[in-house]
Amino acid sequence: MDRLATLDLFVRIVDRGSFSAAAAACGVSRPVATAAIKALEHRLGTRLLHRSTRHVQPTVEGAAYYRRCVAILADLEDADRSASGAVAGLLRADVVGRMARMIVLPALPDFLARHPALTVHLGEGERFVDLVREGVDCVVRAGRLPDSDMIVRPLGVMDEVTVASPDYLARHGTPATPDELEGHQMIGFVSSRTGQALPLEFTRGEEVIEVSLPARLLVSGADMSAAAARLGFGLAQAPRYGFAQDLANGTLIEVLPDFLPTPTPLSVLYPSNRQLSARVRVFVDWLVDLIGPRLQSGAPEL
Structure with a gap:
């Protein structure tokens, strides 16, 4: 491998903590990647990576070298962009x-x-x-x-809404306030960070009310939650834009419109x-x- 390709390989190994994953991303075999890093360490006269059976992480010298490599590769990409437009x-x-x-x-x-x-x-x-x-x-x-x-770059906030199907409301009644939610069920939306179902949220003036209702169905995706709500599994909360068509054609009905859920921030991360x-x-x-x-x-x- 040439020096530039080796720098790219080294950065990917540090990023992913794996020779195999980095080699696959660079389109080379694991032995080729291993030989290239050994040659790099030999040329520099220092060890760049701590290797174990489970993980790879940079040494102190490797971490410093990694930061320089990242800057070099980014500068090269910018230079290519400037030249080619x-x-x-x-x-x-x-x-x-x-x-x-x-x-x-x-x-x-x-x-x-x-x-x-x-x-x-x-x-x-x-x-x-x-x-x-x-x-x-x-x-x-x-x-x-x-x-x-x-x-984190904020994109704004999304208005949220509470919905249920007409069939569900016919069976369980339409609550007028959050205090009337006893006997109702929710579609449990499982947080990818905690692994637990998120409670429903309602605002009353400056107060935020969290309500955890029984959930016979737990889901981990917005589409599944919407489909379950249409089928009458319980109350669901999600950004209003995702339910706009359902609310317009009556497939779903907004519940507790005077006690809206808290808006949800939307961000892009890198x-x-x-x-x-x-x-x-x-x-x-x-x-x-x-x-x-x-x-x-x-x-x-x-």
């Missing part, structure tokens, strides 16, 4: 729930037309993603985020220990321009 390469992004299909995907052709040398690997998920280890460049996530070393590459920068800026104004204006399509 194009953003190129593969960008991996993961977008929460329905937003990937309802908001990002329809607008993506215009973005790709502006950057014809860029390829986007777009994932859709709710779970917490270890960006560095999984090789993901950035993610869009909803909710209050745990402390981490990620850089690693702080990596110099921001040109392709990530343009994609994040595009997301801010695409999603932010819709959240601020409360546009009906969102």
